[in-house]
Amino acid sequence: MTSPAVRTYHHGDLRRALIDEGLQLARTGGPGAVTLREATRAVGVSPNAAYRHFADRDALVHAVAHGAQRALADAILAHVAETPAGLSPRDAAIERLRRVGAGYIAFARTERGWFETAFFTHDAQPSEGIVTLDDEIVAPFRLLMDTLDAMVDAGALAPDRRPFAEWACWSAVHGFADIAVHGPVRWQPPEVVDALAAGVVESAITGVIGAPAPPPRTS
Structure with a gap:
C-alpha cells in the first residue's frame, strides 16, 4: 500500500520535481534533510532514477x-x-536598502530551513569579490548590489563609497540574521528582536553612506 505522503511521479520534469521536493525537505529540516533517497521516495520513483539528473x-x-x-x-x-x-x-533609494536588510532578516527568522540552505554551498572561488553559484551572482547578492547602484544614481551614495559596499551591508545583516536564528538573540521576545534588527540595519546604512558632517562650530 502506498504511503499517503508519497506523490507518485508519472511523467514530466523529474529534475524539477526532485528539486521541489528538496526544497520542501530543506524548508523544514535545512540542508541536512535533503537527500536523494527522501526526495525520490516523496516523488515516487526509485533512487536510481535520480542519478539521471543528479550525480550525487x-x-x-x-x-x-x-x-x-x-x-x-x-x-x-x-x-x-x-x-x-x-x-x-x-530617500526612496535609502528606504529600499533599508527594506532589503529588513526583508533578509525577516526571511531568516520565518524560513530558517531555507535560510540555512541558501548559502550552504557556493562556488569555491568567488569571482571578483562577489558571491556566486555556478558562476552566477546569487540572487539576493545581486539584488543588494543593484540597490546600492541605484543609490548612487539617486545621489544617496557617493560613488567613491560604492566599491565593496555590499560586503559591509551583507556582513552586518547576515551576521545579525545568523545570531537571531542560531545565537542567543533567538531567546529574546519578538519585539526585542525587531528593535535590534532595525538598529543593525540602520547602522549598516549609516556606515555605508557615511556619517553626516558635524555642524560648524560657532564661537
Whole structure:
C-alpha cells in the first residue's frame, strides 16, 4: 500500500520535481534533510532514477540552494515593493536598502530551513569579490548590489563609497540574521528582536553612506 505522503511521479520534469521536493525537505529540516533517497521516495520513483539528473546528493543540494536563494530574493523584493510612495528619489533609494536588510532578516527568522540552505554551498572561488553559484551572482547578492547602484544614481551614495559596499551591508545583516536564528538573540521576545534588527540595519546604512558632517562650530 502506498504511503499517503508519497506523490507518485508519472511523467514530466523529474529534475524539477526532485528539486521541489528538496526544497520542501530543506524548508523544514535545512540542508541536512535533503537527500536523494527522501526526495525520490516523496516523488515516487526509485533512487536510481535520480542519478539521471543528479550525480550525487551534493548536486541535489546545490540545485536546492539555488531555489532557496530565489525564495530569499523574492521575499526581499516583497518588502521593497512596499516602499512608500511620495519619497524623494534619494530617500526612496535609502528606504529600499533599508527594506532589503529588513526583508533578509525577516526571511531568516520565518524560513530558517531555507535560510540555512541558501548559502550552504557556493562556488569555491568567488569571482571578483562577489558571491556566486555556478558562476552566477546569487540572487539576493545581486539584488543588494543593484540597490546600492541605484543609490548612487539617486545621489544617496557617493560613488567613491560604492566599491565593496555590499560586503559591509551583507556582513552586518547576515551576521545579525545568523545570531537571531542560531545565537542567543533567538531567546529574546519578538519585539526585542525587531528593535535590534532595525538598529543593525540602520547602522549598516549609516556606515555605508557615511556619517553626516558635524555642524560648524560657532564661537
